[in-house]
Amino acid sequence: MSYAVVIPSDAKKQLALAMKRAASLVPDLYAVDADYALSELCKDEHKLEKVLLSREFHVSLGRPVAVQVHQIDSFIAMLRQKFQSQQRYWMEFNKWEHFVNDDCTRSFLSLEVTRTGLPEISKQILMVDDVYRLHGLPEFYKNPRPHISLVWALGDVSGKLKQAIKDIEKYQSSMSSLQKCNVRCKFSRVVCKVGKKVHDICKVAD
Secondary structure, three states: OEEEEEOOHHHHHHHHHHHHHHHHHOOOOEEOOOOOEHHHHOOOHHHHHHHHHOOEEEEEOOOOOOOOHHHHHHHHHHHHHHOOOOOOOEEEEOEEEEEEOOOOOEEEEEEEOOOOOHHHHHHHHHHHHHHHHHOOOOOOOOOOOOEEEEEEEEOOOHHHHHHHHHHHHHHHHOOOOOOOOOEEEEOOEEEEEEOOEEEEEEEOOO
16 A cells, blocks of 8 residues: 655656665665666666666555455445545655665665655555554554655665665765755555555546
């Protein structure tokens, strides 16, 4: 359960520079969902932008769960009902952060929403929790931290990712405000993937 995010074109150049710095400090990073080695993508700026930065990213609004076959129709119907009156709002991915999955098999370098858009996303997570609860499914984490993950590595490499984030932040703090990475976009679409099928839950017109 997530909403789709496309990185604005004016942010891609600065994100590409950040990814190159990360690749130089953390070996064996891979593009999320594409599984291309970041070090290889960084050798070709066009490929880096096309494979990593031009794809659709997803912000989780609920845990990945196993929905019973007999629950799917009511699950999707309730989600659509909950989201039927949503309006567009701005969100800003303003903070570099690292995350490790629950079983510590993968680490992620991500951009987190900490200000603009956070109240709206938090309300949407509570709406999804209501539907999960009615279907006997586990709710989301107690203190949600909405984010998009750009690259991943095997295992828990928190120390290396923390160092990479420090390096990226130091580099970005030396730049003018016009050059700084500003991933700002509007909420417009929520999707829910059940098995291999992607269900549209909500689409908000411009």
